Amino acid sequence: MKKVLNKVEDLVIEMCEGMIKAHPTQLAFDKKFKIISRAKVNKQKVSLISGGGSGHEPAHGGFVGTGMLDAAVCGDVFASPSTIQVYNAILKTQSEKGTLLIVKNYSGDCMNFDAAAEMAEEDDDIKVARVYVNDDVAVKDSLYTVGRRGVAGTIFVHKIAGAAAEQGMSLEEVKAVAEKVIANVRSLGFALTSCTVPAKGSPTFSLAEDEIEFGVGIHGEPGIAREKLPSAAELAKRMVDQIVDDVPFKAGEEVAVMINGLGATPLQELYLLNNSVADCVEAKGLKIYRTFVGNFMTAIDMAGASITVLRLDAQTKALLDAAADTPALKI
Amino acid sequence: MKKVLNKVEDLVIEMCEGMIKAHPTQLAFDKKFKIISRAKVNKQKVSLISGGGSGHEPAHGGFVGTGMLDAAVCGDVFASPSTIQVYNAILKTQSEKGTLLIVKNYSGDCMNFDAAAEMAEEDDDIKVARVYVNDDVAVKDSLYTVGRRGVAGTIFVHKIAGAAAEQGMSLEEVKAVAEKVIANVRSLGFALTSCTVPAKGSPTFSLAEDEIEFGVGIHGEPGIAREKLPSAAELAKRMVDQIVDDVPFKAGEEVAVMINGLGATPLQELYLLNNSVADCVEAKGLKIYRTFVGNFMTAIDMAGASITVLRLDAQTKALLDAAADTPALKI
Amino acid sequence: METFTKDQVIGTIASMCDIIIENEVPFCELDSAAGDGDFGMSLAKGFKVVKAEWANHSRDDIGAFLKDCGMIITEHCGGASGPIWGSGFRAMGKYAHGKEALNLVELGEMVQAAIDAVQKRGGAKLGDKTLLDALIPAVESIKASGSAAETFAVALPKSAAAAVAGGESTKLIAATKGRASYVGDRSISFPDAGATAIGIIFNRLLAR
């Protein structure tokens, strides 16, 4: 393993402190509970908290700021933050209008955020609502499973629910907007290489020089199939087909598109992929309202990318366009 | 080589088109001469043109927009755009106030931008000024060499000269500001892995699992020394020392810091590096006015990073803080 | 009637901490095949704190001791393991409130309380390819031994064997809960990390 690193066990703390030093007027960091929050809490708006394991940078700390999150709770690499950490984030950003937890749908995250919400409701009478993002179409959703996992689509939930909260909507309204985004967003990812979890020190899986892992998540979990590396155009077509047919999105609808790098794939390739993706999305009769290309929800140092498509309506379009001022996204 | 790619020879064009599709209202693309320019040229301000070989994304196309560049000319991967391409960019963005070319100090780039400037001055009576960015302290500057090369510090020149142009300054004034930035900016980089030039298909150099190449540029050229991977803190100390002692910057002065990823290094490591860098810069008695962490000037898919420090004064501080709205940098 | 004393319970938890810390890497490897490879680390992280804070846990009774352990696990274990093992320990603490010793029937009831809490927290049931697939057979075995008034010496090895068999059985099923569920049928033939770990911990405890 070759990384810019001091001691592995200090990674999350040092990374968060490096982030605070880069954005000292915007962000604050609680070292004990590893909470990145806005430097100044606005008690008059619904508070938005997200978080999860670390290793997804800039998610989630990079999306803390005006128009998006109020706090991000940082677990260890790929491990949900504990109930106590989340509980303290709720206390720290407590507002008059209540708190919305934006949880990526993973057992660990759900259990910890749920338990923390119950604690805050029972012990501190804080109104806490929760939404679970589950945009990854690589995972089959059925009654018998925990359902799809949450990946890059989470950023659209942060952005749109964040704008709703900033406009002064009630907890119920912000939650409804977040759920509308979740119902309309789908993603799919692929890996050219595994990531390396620093504490483990070696890649989680290995791929041959001409192989990809199709349908991966954001933790180095295996995807749904291992296969030969296709061209960017073939990859785009197949992924867009699978995403668009899942909801399904219908011709004439407007969408936002996100081409998300998983950490080690350069912008060069992401923009090249967007070239094909945009064509495929338009070939489906969809109208691209806005596109985001970059590293938003990564899997440490994995080479690969994910494609996210979000169906928009007048309300979500306006909220997507609303001002946001965070380290990783400014609009 | 494992990349998201169609045909290697179409890479630059497809990447540029993917960029335009992501930012259709902001940018325009001239396919024949591979020029990314603002969708709307403002003829009342000095035009700023930069560019160079491709492979440094988001540089330079990502910095085209209000408050920064007017056009970026895209060469093939790591090869300067031709004289004719640059000449056409000058024509395309011609303004009443003249044109400033921001050239990274490489033989190829200098020769092509110089020849293009002469062509535009002689054939079209366009006032063209030029500045050469040479911030890399890894390279010894002497009377007998071509001098230091231009790396990530170029982004500060784009930003600050861009703001000066946007404010309506004359060509002479914008050039003077750009030269002030160049005189006060220094960078140093290191690589954990080589990059892979797509047309070649294999890494330019190879490093052992515990080795870094210290003092690399942004083209996979060898650095100044190959050595054992130090800790992030050691790396930061040594690099900051070398940068700060070069000018030299003096205690009490205010600086901007950029931690620039070379393409495949995740934000996690960049923020962790910033944590150490900020401490080292402050230990030198310098005051950090503003910090930028991210991928700004990459070497395709190289793992590694560079550190840039820019000494500021009242004028450059104000220009650094001025509004900018480009795909890769918004202020 | 034969009982497990408070000191024996405390000694068992001390051994359990050591076993979990020693197995950090192998437990991570168990989680690599279909999970995300951090199970050993997440678990060890909390149990290391349990050990570091050893002198501070209440010794008032078995329940108070287990509750203090449970709070630390909830705070310091990462991932899914924090709420699962934390709520399990806290539930055992609640059950054993005021107790100075446990007979076999009580031991069974206490572990059942842990299982109920884990099910309440995570919503999994037998056959979902989680550590419940080892814990449930183990507790059923203890309960049967309790009804048959067997000695600890007879009952515990049987229960450990049931846990191991339960862990083995997870090889045959596709995960439906936890991270391994995302790979669906590709999780078949790899046993669940949590369930396998339960079998290993039980056996090592017996060996001490």
Add this chain to the structure above:
Amino acid sequence: METFTKDQVIGTIASMCDIIIENEVPFCELDSAAGDGDFGMSLAKGFKVVKAEWANHSRDDIGAFLKDCGMIITEHCGGASGPIWGSGFRAMGKYAHGKEALNLVELGEMVQAAIDAVQKRGGAKLGDKTLLDALIPAVESIKASGSAAETFAVALPKSAAAAVAGGESTKLIAATKGRASYVGDRSISFPDAGATAIGIIFNRLLAR
């Protein structure tokens, strides 16, 4: 007096295109040691267009033909090679304006014009570890042969040998111009890509 006719010049440039295109990969490798590995590609890119547009170049005289080639090289060669080879060809075109044939003295003067243009554009001189280190000895050799009224058959192999020796000599020096200069002393022991290529091209032309 012996001369090189317009058709011979055109034939030589045709061969030169082929040699450069055939050597795309080896020329890139020459540039990998201390440069950025793209020299072969950059050069070939322009000469491929010279070939593709072959029928469209003016045949009015040697100068017109070389100038058209030079314009294409300037437009389509990437990197440093575009302005260097482009200005060289354009300068030869200017020198040979109106000429239908060249004697040895004129050939020397024409190559000297190219060298002057390259020096004007790039500011390098002999010993800076650039292609000038091959070109300058080669042209000096031609000039000497011209003064001595040698035949082409005697003069050209001598000039090619001087180019090769000049290329070899770049091994001993640290680059001060071009990308290789950034590695300073680490460029020592690797010959300059451009200078080595000049030697190879001269020799291959003679072999045809």
